[in-house]
Amino acid sequence: MINQFRTLSLVNLLLLVAFAFFMRIAIFINLPEKFDFEFLEPYTKLLVQIPSASALAPIVNVTIAVMLVIIQAVLFNTIVNRHNLLGKPTYLPALLYVTTSGLFLQFLIISPPLICNFILIWIMDKLLKLGKSGNGMMMMFDIGMLIALGTLIYFPFIVLLVMLWLSLLLYRSFNWREWVSGLIGFLTIFFFLAVFYYWNDNIGQFFQIWKPLVNKFPSSLQINYNDYVVLLPLALIMVLAALQLWENFFRSFISTRKAFQMLFFMFIVSLISFYTKPDFRVYHFLLCVPPGAVLLAYYFSNAKKRWFYESLFAILAISIQYFLFV
Template sequence: MINQFRNLNPVNLVILAAYTIFMRLAIFINLPDQLNFEFLEPYAKLLVQIPLENSFSITANLFLAAVITFVQAILFNRIVNNHGLLAKPSYLSALLYITGASLFTQFLILSPPLICNFLLIWIMDKFLKIGKTPNAMMTMFDIGMIIALGTLIYFPFIVLLAMLWLSLLLYRSFSWREWIAGIIGFLTIFFFIAVFYYWNDNITQFYRIWRPLVNKFPSNLKINFNDYLVLMPVSVIIILATLQLRENFFRSFISTRKAFQMLFFMFIIAIISFYTKPDFRVYHFLLSVPPGAVLLAYYFSNAKKRWFYESLFAVLVLSIQYFLFV
């Protein structure tokens, strides 16, 4: 399977589509009793009325989620190839993206983080470009606006604002205009939302939008470790990828080194942003799939022993299927 996706054969697109359905067989066979899809945060619903909560049947919800994941995988794969993050252009990034987006049952349904991954992939592309442009001010402004749009859909997306400065630290020398451009882009969107609230004599509700930012990071989490055993093979691959990356780090292009550092910070920020959503669900961690999938793909792109990496991938897929069914 891995060897097949190590090249850009167009046949892989057909296999990838079949693989997307295969990874979702468990939820199609055992359909949930009810699925609710909320496209926007409550504060954004006052601005844009999109009655989607009960517009999809359960089957339509699951099928649309599969199509969205497949499309995101193709876009994501193209960005990874364009920026030369792997040993050579391939479909490995798309394969590992779909695999990562199938880890848990809640990943398989239509959810705000799934929609936000379109924006996250777009942001990732823009961050990877800022080191190649003479002036990143407009790019940072655009990224700030994209993060604001993502925040309207799913509030924890706001934490990605930290990536504005982390990426600038990695890629560019200090320029105060670039450092504030992203924030101005973000505030531009919310300025219009504040005006809307003000016109409707509801400005106090606008202030409440920001309350989750002062939530205390939870000191203890109630975790049923049996539900997360599927992450064991993922963890093994990440460790192997990290060792592989460390071995090749100083032999890689500077742009590649910075790219993986940026993706590492994005991965961590996407995970810890759950604290801004007191009632967060497992599907929140879909936001960590794009940066995480690059690291997984990096290992399989550079692995040498075919019997080992093919077996490791097979164990990963089988473990996902097992935990989805049980």
């Protein structure tokens, strides 16, 4: 499977679609009666009225979700190849994106983080262009607006504001206008939201939006570790990928080094942003899939022993399927 996806061909695109549906066969076989959650944050519903997730038949929900993942995987693959993060064009990023976006049952349905991943992939593309851009101020303004749009869909997306300044530290010399422009772009969207709330005599509710930002980071979490055994093979691959990246780090182009540092920070920021959502669900960690899939793809792109890396991927895929069924 890995060796097949190391090349860029139309056949691999067809295989990717088939593999995406195969990795979700467990939920197609055991469809629940309904899904009950909201697509948008409560403070956005004054602006946009859309049906609840429960209005969709489960089969429609799951089918749309897998199609969205396939589209995201292709877009993601295009961006990784465009910025030459793996050294050669390949379909591995798409393959690893589809694989890791099917880790848990909650990943397999339409959810706010799934929709936000379109925006996250777009932001990733812009951040990877940051070092080559002559006008960083406008780019940061655009990224700030994109983060605001993501926050309207799913509040923890707001924590990605940190990526504005971490990326500037990596890619640009200090320019206070660039440091401020991203925040202005973010505030522009919420300024219009505040005006809308004011017109509807509901400005008090607008100020309630920001309360999760003062939540304390949880000192303990209630975790059923049996539900996360599937992460063990994934963690092993991540460790091997980190070792592989470290081995090649100083032999890589400077732009590639900075790109992987930026993606590492994006992964961490996406991971810890759950604290802004007291009732967060497992699907929150879909936000970690784009930056994490690049690192996984890097390992499989550079691994030498075919029997080992093919076996490792097979173990990962089988583990995911097993735990989805049980």
